[in-house]
Amino acid sequence: MLESKREMPVYLDNNATTAVRPEVLAAMTPYFLDGYGNASSIHWFGQQAKAAIDDARREVSALIGAEPSEIVFLSGGTEADNLAIAGIVESQKPKGRHIVTSRIEHPAVLNTCKHLEKQGFDVTFLPVDADGLLTADAVQRAIRSDTILISIMHANNEIGTIQPVDEIGRVARDAGVCFHSDGVQAAGKIPVDVRALGVDLYSLSSHKIHGPKGVGALFVGKGTPLTPLVRGGGHERNRRAGTENVAGIVGFGCAARLAREDLADAMLRTGELRDRMEARLQAEIPDLRINARNAPRLPNTSNIMVDYAEGEGMVISLDLKGIAVSTGSACSSGSMEPSHVLTAIGKTPGEGFGSLRISLSVLTTDDEVDRLVETLPGIVERLRQLSPHYRK
Amino acid sequence: MTYSDKLLDYFENPRCVGELEDADATAEVHNPVCGDTLKLWVRVADGKVADARFKAQGCPAAIATSSFATEMLIGQDLDSARRITREQIADALGGLPASKIHCSVLASDAIRAALDGLR
Ligand SMILES: Cc1ncc(COP(=O)(O)O)c(C=O)c1O
Ligand code: FES
Numbered sequence: 001m002l003e004s005k006r007e008m009p010v011y012l013d014n015n016a017t018t019a020v021r022p023e024v025l026a027a028m029t030p031y032f033l034d035g036y037g038n039a040s041s042i043h044w045f046g047q048q049a050k051a052a053i054d055d056a057r058r059e060v061s062a063l064i065g066a067e068p069s070e071i072v073f074l075s076g077g078t079e080a081d082n083l084a085i086a087g088i089v090e091s092q093k094p095k096g097r098h099i100v101t102s103r104i105e106h107p108a109v110l111n112t113c114k115h116l117e118k119q120g121f122d123v124t125f126l127p128v129d130a131d132g133l134l135t136a137d138a139v140q141r142a143i144r145s146d147t148i149l150i151s152i153m154h155a156n157n158e159i160g161t162i163q164p165v166d167e168i169g170r171v172a173r174d175a176g177v178c179f180h181s182d183g184v185q186a187a188g189k190i191p192v193d194v195r196a197l198g199v200d201l202y203s204l205s206s207h208k209i210h211g212p213k214g215v216g217a218l219f220v221g222k223g224t225p226l227t228p229l230v231r232g233g234g235h236e237r238n239r240r241a242g243t244e245n246v247a248g249i250v251g252f253g254c255a256a257r258l259a260r261e262d263l264a265d266a267m268l269r270t271g272e273l274r275d276r277m278e279a280r281l282q283a284e285i286p287d288l289r290i291n292a293r294n295a296p297r298l299p300n301t302s303n304i305m306v307d308y309a310e311g312e313g314m315v316i317s318l319d320l321k322g323i324a325v326s327t328g329s330a331c332s333s334g335s336m337e338p339s340h341v342l343t344a345i346g347k348t349p350g351e352g353f354g355s356l357r358i359s360l361s362v363l364t365t366d367d368e369v370d371r372l373v374e375t376l377p378g379i380v381e382r383l384r385q386l387s388p389h390y391r392k
Numbered sequence: 393m394t395y396s397d398k399l400l401d402y403f404e405n406p407r408c409v410g411e412l413e414d415a416d417a418t419a420e421v422h423n424p425v426c427g428d429t430l431k432l433w434v435r436v437a438d439g440k441v442a443d444a445r446f447k448a449q450g451c452p453a454a455i456a457t458s459s460f461a462t463e464m465l466i467g468q469d470l471d472s473a474r475r476i477t478r479e480q481i482a483d484a485l486g487g488l489p490a491s492k493i494h495c496s497v498l499a500s501d502a503i504r505a506a507l508d509g510l511r
Contacts, residue, residue, distance in 0.1 A: 055462045310452045313403070316395070335481060373409070386409060387449035388420065388431035 010323040010368040015157050015359035021210040027254040031247040038052035041246050049246045056253025063256040065193035066219050069208045072239045073249050077184035077205030083109035083218050083229050084180040084201040088149045091228035096146030098122045102134055103344040103379045105153050131295035132345050140171045154186035158341040159292040160301030169198020187257035189298050200224045211255030215248035233327040257391040266362040271299030284377040308390040309383035310353050317379040328355040396486025402456035407463045410445040419505035431457045431503040441465045442471055453495035457481050461499035474507050
């Protein structure tokens with residue numbers, strides 16, 4: 001059972017997940033209660049479900065400039081990343097054993113690549129600069145004659161850096177290598193056109209754009225040689241078996257439509273809110289640093305670092321006041337590793353442990369940001385006063 | 393991860409924070425894994441811990457266990473003070489998640505290091 005929510009909670013952890021928008025829930029409900037058929041069935045119930053999935057496929061493809069037939073629905077961003085990488089490697093392994101990716105990928109990509117390494121594949125984990133950026137040049141230099149896949153994320157979930165995916169796409173095309181990009185944090189937050197980007201595969205997740213959890217999609221460009229991971233019936237044109245999560249897919253489709261319609265406004269609004277928030281926090285908190293500030297960055301994402309205060313402490317203190325954010329210090333998620341992303345941009349573990357990620361959405365209100373700005377400086381000051389190293 | 397209300401209270405309202413100018417012993421211990429630090433000041437009189445203060449930089453579990461241990465220390469004779477274990481501290485605060493056990497080691501280590509420094 002859900003504990004009752006505290007009064008007026010402030011939710012600023014939208015890169016972790018987002019609230020389902022009421023329109024999305026309303027669109028989903030009929031497919032639990034009335035149109036609950038199996039989309040493979042030929043009766044009315046099945047045909048309702050099938051039509052709804054087709055609609056959703058059009059909405060999701062429109063969000064990224066793809067054809068509906070290029071969208072494969074599956075269980076989320078993690079599965080999309082797994083299918084893209086394992087599916088290409090499986091089909092291309094007669095041609096080579098080398099994969100190019102980066103050090104700041106989501107664990108869904110990183111751990112899939114590390115698993116392949118153990119199977120005897122060669123993986124190049126490209127470094128990034130101090131703002132988390134990678135160059136197409138570096139990708140080009142990493143390509144070998146036996147390279148079968150390039151997987152570089154579009155936008156980073158922790159610091160928001162946006163990679164030059166279009167330039168990398170040109171490099172990949174010139175080299176004739178399949179190119180996958182994890183677009184889970186990008187689609188719906190910045191304009192995405194898979195043709196302009198030159199990607200062969202692109203991962204999407206519904207719950208990052210106000211859709212339900214447990215549903216996502218992989219864009220598979222026409223002619224891309226992908227071996228399925230999940231075998232069974234002929235669902236999703238033989239690319240992903242299993243009875244479709246109809247209501248989830250409908251919700252994803254609705255969320256994708258709303259994200260596309262709201263995109264320009266949302267970028268402007270979250271970007272302005274974020275920038276004002278950062279300026280005010282910097283004015284209130286001495287020695288506050290903003291990560292990835294000099295790179296193209298997602299407009300909704302802010303990753304800040306303070307010294308002499310620890311991230312989990314800041315998260316818990318904020319939570320006790322009803323404000324939800326997250327920290328890069330993996331301490332708080334049960335392991336003692338500092339964030340691999342902050343490490344990759346050159347931060348020491350100590351610096352990484354003092355980081356906070358604040359991520360906004362279209363639903364974020366001015367009042368929520370105000371509450372954070374009013375609350376955080378006092379928390380940082382209290383924790384700093386407790387530190388034996390802090391002198392002021 | 394869930395912390396007990398008591399632990400959260402010691403994190404939000406830590407007791408015995410500060411430094412002791414007339415300390416008979418101090419110790420500073422670091423956690424090599426996460427870099428968290430605890431510094432402890434102890435004053436001794438008549439074979440007992442007369443007063444103690446701490447400062448810590450670290451996670452909520454580190455701050456709460458440090459505060460609780462410092463408070464616990466005051467008034468104890470030196471022998472029983474030396475016998476304070478991290479389990480005692482953690483249990484008194486409602487237990488710690490497995491990944492957070494190392495945080496309470498700071499407190500027990502600092503106590504022993506400080507008392508050993510008394511010669
Ligand atoms: C960049 C990125 N890729 C993949 C995922 C995984 O998506 P999902 O939660 O839908 O499995 C996430 C979200 O956690 C993400 O931020
Ligand atoms: S995480 Fe380092 S002391 Fe708790």
